[in-house]
Amino acid sequence: AAGGPKPLPSSGPKSLREMPHPLATTSSEEMGPALTPSPDLLLPRSIADKDLSLPNGTPVDTSSPASSSSLLNRLQLDDDFDGETRDLFVTVDDPKKHVCTMETYITYRVTTKTTRAEFDLPEYSVRRRYQDFDWLRNKLEESQPTHLIPPLPEKFVVKGVVDRFSEEFVETRRKALDKFLKRITDHPVLSFNEHFNVFLTAKDLNAYKKQGMALLSKMGESVKYVTGGYKLRSRPLEFAAIGEYLDTFSLKLGTIDRIAQRIIKEQLEYLVELREYGPVYSTWGGLEVELSEPLEGVSACIGNCCTALEELSEEMTEDFLPVLREYILYSESMKNVLKKRDQVQAEYEAKLEAVALKKEDRPKVPTDVEKCQDRVECFNADLKADMERWQNNKRQDFRQLLMGMADKNIQYYEKCLTAWESIIPLLQDKPETK
């Protein structure tokens, strides 16, 4: 059986200030055009970075991002490039454990490359912890309430059940955080959000957080003051349809999550029995003479199948389930945005009604009712655009997810097939031919 969760190497207490500025390092000079780090570097599978060295044997410092010249080689983003010229690239990688007197936590390196004018520099590398992502998300929800904000992986982890510092857990979280930032990056409005900018660039994010006086977008400011006292009579058809869709969608995902978990459970129980089954053939082989090798062969074969099955279950747990859960969280937050939209519309309708009841012959509609109408229309437009984008991304994400699931199963069966096919000649072997 594979070993239990591995603890990360600890980096010791280090403030963000101590992180070298990317352009200040000499690594970009050391690395000649001949050497391009593999794309794997961006999303390392193991904490121990691969050792790279130049042809002359000098080890390459891979803790900082590579120079811009190898940018396009390194970055392998989503297939849906859409032919757009992207001008903002963000990646989350390199988790490190920090052990301080008060607490222990993980930080992730967030790397940004951009040509946008909103950014002072073309490259940034900062370290962020989960708290910081959570802060960012809250800020985005506050400041862009008419948009769908991508979900974060779950905040609270039951201690004792899951090891927060195991390689597997950290890697799963890293992938989710990376996805989170990429979704924001892809969004035409959210990616220009000021908080997002600060998140990507600030050396000392905590100082900025304390300020709390960041500019809100006009929309955010106005929506912030909407009280929840208004009740919507009826949701417009298209938003009702979205609401219904999300309800059924998250229900189905929940079911799929349960089924997937059940399958993993059954597979692990099957594995337990297989692990007892294989060795019995070996024991039998010990009793026999001519049948010794064939029986040993079958035993080894079953052992290989066990390994393959273990890998399948692990992969499903680490790659499949988290994405499902992410989408369930996404649906939940989207439903909340729908509710907010309802409130904005309700306020508008209430104010409109109030004006109508006053029966004054006002030549024009009062400005604050106009403002409400604006708000409703903007909200509806933003939401519709985001929904469309979301639907498209969802389709691609699930296509990839489910194809991935099929792939993992195919690989499992191929490994088993190879194992069994390879012992056929062993079983058919006649003693005289040996």
Place this chain on the structure above:
Amino acid sequence: MEDCLAKKMEITVSEAEKRTGRNAMNMQETYTAYLIETRAVETQSEGQCAPVDSLWRRYSEFELLRSYLSVTYPHIVVPPLPEKRADFVWHKLSADNMDPDFVERRRIGLENFLLRVASHPVLCQDKIFYSFLTQEAGWKEVVNETGFQLKADSRLKALNATFRVKNPDKRFTELKHYSDELQSVISHLLRVRARVADRLYGVYKVHGNYGRVFSEWSAIEKEMGDGLQSAGHHMDVYAASIDDILEEEEHYADQLKEYLFYAEALRAVCRKHELMQYDLEMAAQDLTTKKQQCEELATGTVRTFSLKGMTSKLFGQETPEQREAKIKVLEEQIQEGEEQLKSKNLEGRDFVKSAWADIERFKEQKNHDLKEALISYAVMQISMCKKGIQVWTNAKECFSKM
């Protein structure tokens, strides 16, 4: 296998039928009867097949036949019958003897038994076996008339011999040890295999749930709908495929079971040797004692303590005539004993020789059969893997169209 019956006669157990009848205690019972069909093998095809003979037999008659063969040919590793009751079942299979799947597998097992006997160089020539195949009425009486039950060794006697024999042939001791281990390991294997089958069934069946939920999900999707729906169908196919896979595996389990039971037959031969050897040792011991007694009487010296000796000391010596008579009796007994010992020795040696010959035959058969069984098991696994790859590849294609 030059002249074995199997070459001259086609034997099949072609059908099984439920019957009701009255048993020995005149109580109504339900049992299964099996149809045995036999036909002479034509050496040249003449366009016309020989007629098929058939008769019905029930399991207890097979048991009687096997008992008879075991007693009559103790030096032969007699082929075993398929299990009387369903054992090593995993949850989906029924443990009920009347269950059609069990009856079917038993039918195959009984046919296999008959073919094994018919291909055995010694057993195939047995007349009782022949009449079992051909004589429906009165067969039971014919078997019982052979009086084989009287020749059967009591189990107590056999057990006694096992513990007390001093010089059994080492090869038989090793063989008995081997058959014990073989029985233990195959039992273990069958038990775990049943659990493995159970678990595998669970894994496959749960995938069927994907079929339903994908279908439901596809109803609310526009572009993704078709891909999801058709992928769901493949998940249903996947879930259903396990039934045939595990059904096939039962045949493999049955092949292992045959050799589990063969281990018992092997042990029986070893026990017979121990019994004969013990018998021999006892006879030799008895002879030695008698010779000693004779010597003591003749020479007057008492070498061993005996009650006789004590009583004669207490109550006076016997007369020379009495002593002479005793010696004469003993000498007769000794002569008888020596002849018996000689024949027992000969019997023993013959037994060892013919038993070992059959054991060698059995070993070859076992190695061949088990190798074939392992190969067929590997082939089954390969087929299962290929089916899995096929289904998931189909599903992947459906997903790709989402």
